[in-house]
Amino acid sequence: MIKKRVLSGMQASGKLHLGNLVGALENWKKMQDEYECFYFIADWHALSTNYEDTGEIASNRLEIAADWLAAGLDPEKSTIFVQSHIPEHAVLHLFLSMIVPVPWLERNPTYKEKMENIQDKDLATYGFLGYPVLQAADISLYKADYVPVGIDQLPHLELTRELVRRFNGIYRCNVLKEPEGKISEVPKLKGTDGRKMSKSYNNAIFLGEEPASVETKIKGMVTDTKRARRKDPGEPNDCNLFPLHKIYSSEEDIREICKGCRSAEMGCTDCKAMLLKNLLPAMAPIREKRKDFISKPDKINEILVEGSKKARLVAMATLEEVKAAMKIG
Numbered sequence: 001m002i003k004k005r006v007l008s009g010m011q012a013s014g015k016l017h018l019g020n021l022v023g024a025l026e027n028w029k030k031m032q033d034e035y036e037c038f039y040f041i042a043d044w045h046a047l048s049t050n051y052e053d054t055g056e057i058a059s060n061r062l063e064i065a066a067d068w069l070a071a072g073l074d075p076e077k078s079t080i081f082v083q084s085h086i087p088e089h090a091v092l093h094l095f096l097s098m099i100v101p102v103p104w105l106e107r108n109p110t111y112k113e114k115m116e117n118i119q120d121k122d123l124a125t126y127g128f129l130g131y132p133v134l135q136a137a138d139i140s141l142y143k144a145d146y147v148p149v150g151i152d153q154l155p156h157l158e159l160t161r162e163l164v165r166r167f168n169g170i171y172r173c174n175v176l177k178e179p180e181g182k183i184s185e186v187p188k189l190k191g192t193d194g195r196k197m198s199k200s201y202n203n204a205i206f207l208g209e210e211p212a213s214v215e216t217k218i219k220g221m222v223t224d225t226k227r228a229r230r231k232d233p234g235e236p237n238d239c240n241l242f243p244l245h246k247i248y249s250s251e252e253d254i255r256e257i258c259k260g261c262r263s264a265e266m267g268c269t270d271c272k273a274m275l276l277k278n279l280l281p282a283m284a285p286i287r288e289k290r291k292d293f294i295s296k297p298d299k300i301n302e303i304l305v306e307g308s309k310k311a312r313l314v315a316m317a318t319l320e321e322v323k324a325a326m327k328i329g
């Protein structure tokens with residue numbers, strides 16, 4: 001039986017954290033057994049916001065690859081590659097840019113939101129507006145059936161689908177494939193300050209982080225703000241720690257926490273200690289594997305080069321079909 005194809009990518013903008021692990025990587029790892037998976041590092045996408053400051057993109061690429069491999073993405077099972085190793089992404093991006101109506105890009109909510117939130121950079125560039133066109137090229141080159149992404153990426157996926165229909169319509173062909181998004185059903189992890197865990201909010205716990213540092217962060221975490229004093233009862237569902245417990249603690253521990261918190265028998269300090277008892281051992285194997293990979297950058301690069309070779313064959317074949325459909329040989 002032919003396996004369905006999965007493709008996803010992450011922008012090369014820094015080390016990965018627990019939110020990335022439970023929100024994406026765990027899911028990607030599981031998919032490896034059921035699907036033909038392509039996972040790539042979107043280093044050109046990182047240029048859309050960092051075009052003036054490109055110094056860290058190459059090292060981020062290595063850090064992300066180490067995170068992926070440590071988390072269990074397996075180059076024997078999946079094709080793991082780098083966007084910039086495959087020039088076909090740029091070529092298909094160019095072709096799609098010719099047919100994408102600019103208003104489709106301007107009304108994209110992710111675009112509008114980022115435009116408003118990122119004030120310290122000049123994002124009035126073509127590349128930033130065209131970010132989802134490059135993403136549509138990434139997906140279409142591999143004729144992906146499924147694209148596992150977070151909810152924030154759904155507008156990009158919808159645009160990809162519309163663009164695929166438009167391409168096939170204009171060139172009267174069936175060359176490109178409409179992908180389907182796959183949202184993973186995990187609770188969004190909160191960062192140490194209670195906002196969504198994100199590198200740019202400075203509130204994240206990283207996969208490679210040492211236990212002492214994880215401990216400091218957890219101990220400093222904002223809990224249920226209604227529990228101003230030790231004797232005030234709290235509500236786990238209003239606590240930033242609780243999503244972490246739901247992932248890392250046993251049912252028994254969770255029951256104890258819920259009871260203790262709601263009755264004020266247990267304080268936040270004990271609850272945090274319990275989380276650390278469960279979280280630290282779970283993080284250890286990934287951290288150790290990560291350390292090992294990071295100490296062997298040549299090995300990581302070899303994996304990425306090999307993966308890119310495999311991926312490129314698929315990309316080249318699709319691009320030939322695209323050119324034939326467009327009659328520009």
Ligand code: TRP
Binds near residue numbers: 010011045135147
């Ligand atoms: N935009 C995605 C993100 O920020 C990264 C990405 C680039 C991607 N190209 C993709 C994801 C193609 C899925 C498919 O996370």
